[in-house]
Amino acid sequence: MPATESSKPRRHRRFRRRLRTRIILSFVLLGFGLTLLLAFSANWVRNRVEEDLVVDAINQNISEYQRRYVESGGRERDLRVQTMRAYAFAPDKFAQLKVDQPEWYELPNGIHTVSGTDQDGSPFSYWLAVQKTPEAWFFIAYDKTESVKAKSKFNNALVGVVVVFTAISLLIGWWSASRVMSPVSELAARLRAYRGSSNPRPLAPHFPQDEVGELAKALDDYSGRLTEVVQRDREFNADVSHELRTPLAIIRGSVELMLSRPDMDEKTRTRIQRIQRAEQQCTDLISALLLLSRNERGHGNTDVARVVDQLLDAHRATLGGKPLVLRVEGEGGVTVDSPEAALSVALGNLIGNAVKYTKEGEVVVRLLPDAVEVIDSGPGLSKEDAARLFERGYRGTHAGHSQGGGIGLSIVSRLCALYGWQVGVRPGEPKGVVATLRFTPDRGAPSDEPGGMPSRAPEDADAR
Structure with a gap:
């Protein structure tokens, strides 16, 4: 099981959006969502109100037409009542109605939507009110063609409104993010400017008493405590290095003097050489640790x-x-x-x-x-x-x-x-x-x- 010659595992970095981007995106989504909800609500209300008004007008007109038909003795059979086309069919015309308008003949009482294409291929759509009595069958047709065109234009206008207000939200988000992030960016720039400095200046005086100012105070406090810890660590390393080097130098000198004696037996010489190697090892270790502590x-x-x-x-x-x-x-x-x-x-x-x-x-x-x-x-x-x-x-x-x-x-x-x-x-x-x-x-x-x-x-x- 081989292992790579690397002192640290490789870390995969995740993509993270910048705070400025997240603020802008929040404004855009909020503006788009609210505008889309408003457009949907307006379209629903318009359709509902229009349908209620038309249905109410058709019901009134078909009742009015029935009254006129009865008063005229069946003479009013095909006329316009308040821009709607009204038809009446006596019982002797039912068979003809079944041939000419089979879809009308099958419809029950109420209001129905009829759509399709005419002989020249043009689409049509209309509401049809049906009221069948033993005396006659009454129909009122309300053409929806203009209403459909108006509805299409209205929907297109709503789409434009959504796009415009989303763009406005983007501009507002961009401006707001710039205003909000300006002190944060300034704080980051000042921190970068202090990089490598052993005596950084306070940050809090440069910012107002708001959230960024509180953050600057916290950073100043942390910087002060960190500087104090680093200073103590440096002083400790320097003191330990100095205090240990002195006795090690004494040990080295003494060992060298002892090894220079020609009358020393081999067993004693071996032990003193072991002390000499231990002294050298301690000296090397102190030097290496001092380099690491200073990052030098x-x-x-x-x-x-x-x-x-x-x-x-x-x-x-x-x-x-x-x-x-x-x-x-x-x-x-x-x-x-x-x-x-x-x-x-x-x-x-x-x-x-x-x-x-x-x-x-x-x-x-x-x-x-x-x-x-x-x-x-x-x-x-x-x-x-x-x-x-x-x-x-x-x-x-x-x-x-x-x-x-x-x-x-x-x-x-x-x-x-x-x-x-x-x-x-x-x-x-x-x-x-x-x-x-x-x-x-x-x-x-x-x-x-x-x-x-x-x-x-x-x-x-x-x-x-």
């Missing part, structure tokens, strides 16, 4: 092969009777632009982790043109370890009761982020782990390690 990239021209040889010599002296072989493969000559302390801490954690968890066999440090591989024959790693090794404080399944707080790999990953290196691991063949520290990211070649997370912790992380 130190420079240098460090020989990678020389650092590897020093680290392997230091670990050989601590093996005791452990059946483990430490060796180097590859050619030297690779240098990196970093202090020796930073490279020593990064490689020392990887090599120390391999030595610690490999009970027997060998640990091989392979020098490549742009990377260093640490290959061991240990027990390997689990899927959970592979996914969580970069979590600060995580101790893997092989850590057991060993010492360590689970921060070693976190320090390595932070150093890699500071210097642009890449660290990752993959399972070895047939067992063990291959940890890789790459100094020049290879952007062209595909990685053979999926997952975006390294899968191996250094010694201090106790990841196995």
Whole structure:
């Protein structure tokens, strides 16, 4: 299960609308929705009122026509009553009506809508009031052609109103968003202007006592507390670095004096050399942590092969009777632009982790043109370890009761982020782990390690 040489997982960014866009969109949707609702309501009311008026007029006219028909003794059979066409058919005309107007003949009493096309293909539509009595059948037709045309024009006008008011809502939303977002944009611009400043000026005096002003006050308060914390952290790091370097320098001087004595026995010399290596390790770790705390990239021209040889010599002296072989493969000559302390801490954690968890066999440090591989024959790693090794404080399944707080790999990953290196691991063949520290990211070649997370912790992380 390979793992990519990347110190952080890739995060997929979500598309998020800007606040200004959301304000404008809200105005547009509100204007469009209200205008559309108003247009729908107006059209419904118009149709309902028109229909009620027409139906009422038709009912009155057909009753009036029936009255006139009776008073005239059946002489008024086809006439106009208030712009409507009225017809009356005596019983002897029913058969003829069935032939001429079969659709009228079948209709019951009431008001009906009749539509279709005439002989020349022109569409027609009209309301037809029907009132059938034993004496005669009465019909009143009301032509809807003009009403349909008027309704079409009215609907077109409503569409235009919706479009116009939506455009007006867009303009109002644009103007309102500009007014609303202007102080927010100014606040963001002032914050960007303070980027990198160790003493940012207060923001609240530049804004009125409104929501943005409250936000500026909160940012000023947060900035003040953050500046105080950063200042305390810097002072603490400087004090710790100074106070620790002094006793370490004394230890170094004393060790050098003791090692210069020719009459010292070999056992004592070995112990003093171990103290010397521990002092050097503490000095390198302090320098690396100080660089991380300041987020400061130190420079240098460090020989990678020389650092590897020093680290392997230091670990050989601590093996005791452990059946483990430490060796180097590859050619030297690779240098990196970093202090020796930073490279020593990064490689020392990887090599120390391999030595610690490999009970027997060998640990091989392979020098490549742009990377260093640490290959061991240990027990390997689990899927959970592979996914969580970069979590600060995580101790893997092989850590057991060993010492360590689970921060070693976190320090390595932070150093890699500071210097642009890449660290990752993959399972070895047939067992063990291959940890890789790459100094020049290879952007062209595909990685053979999926997952975006390294899968191996250094010694201090106790990841196995």
